[in-house]
Amino acid sequence: MNIGVLALQGDVREHLSALAESDVLARPIRRPEELADVDALVIPGGESTAISNLAITFGLLDPIRKRIADGMPVYGSCAGMIMLATTVLDGRPDQESFQGIEMTVRRNAFGRQVDSFEADVEIEGIEGGDFHAVFIRAPWVEQIGPDVRVLGRVASGDAAGRIVAVRQGNLLATAFHPELTGDLRVHRYFVEMVRQAAPAR
Numbered sequence: 124m125n126i127g128v129l130a131l132q133g134d135v136r137e138h139l140s141a142l143a144e145s146d147v148l149a150r151p152i153r154r155p156e157e158l159a160d161v162d163a164l165v166i167p168g169g170e171s172t173a174i175s176n177l178a179i180t181f182g183l184l185d186p187i188r189k190r191i192a193d194g195m196p197v198y199g200s201c202a203g204m205i206m207l208a209t210t211v212l213d214g215r216p217d218q219e220s221f222q223g224i225e226m227t228v229r230r231n232a233f234g235r236q237v238d239s240f241e242a243d244v245e246i247e248g249i250e251g252g253d254f255h256a257v258f259i260r261a262p263w264v265e266q267i268g269p270d271v272r273v274l275g276r277v278a279s280g281d282a283a284g285r286i287v288a289v290r291q292g293n294l295l296a297t298a299f300h301p302e303l304t305g306d307l308r309v310h311r312y313f314v315e316m317v318r319q320a321a322p323a324r
């Protein structure tokens with residue numbers, strides 16, 4: 124199984140380690156030729172405006188859009204969730220996305236004064252259910268299309284009920300960063316998605 128981590132900006136190394144701990148040797152992707160060699164992609168957390176700019180500069184925007192349209196499994200965390208959304212609120216006017224999951228996300232949605240926080244998230248379909256999640260200037264999901272399944276919501280507090288994990292077909296996104304907490308359940312869930320989508324080659 125060949126999984127790539129989009130390595131333009133953000134916490135690439137943490138995703139590579141989380142995948143390695145999930146028994147998958149993943150590789151960093153910076154060029155269209157490297158993208159062509161992988162069965163699946165992880166888009167890290169970081170800064171979606173920077174990832175968008177660099178994806179355009181490195182000639183990756185259209186190739187990634189095309190692979191997504193062709194069914195490649197992709198997991199995006201935080202900025203990666205924003206990059207997967209069809210509509211981004213509070214984005215930069217020139218910000219582009221990979222147009223994957225039919226959803227509207229709001230950048231920095233939890234409030235500027237709350238730069239980062241931790242909260243429990245109830246996750247559907249991930250063994251054990253509850254997830255202790257780290258949010259860093261995170262987005263939330265404001266609207267979803269008919270084919271999008273809500274996998275997780277904030278369990279309590281001011282933001283209780285906010286959608287922070289979704290899946291549409293082979294695309295998975297979380298507003299939080301499991302790659303920073305050592306909890307491998309989301310990565311393992313994604314690896315299983317990839318396994319089911321792409322027979323070994």
Ligand SMILES: NC(=O)CC[C@H](N)C(=O)O
Pocket residue numbers: 167168169170171172200201202203205230231259260261262
């Ligand atoms: N931790 C993150 O990935 C933050 C996302 C960032 N606020 C953005 O808009 O891209």
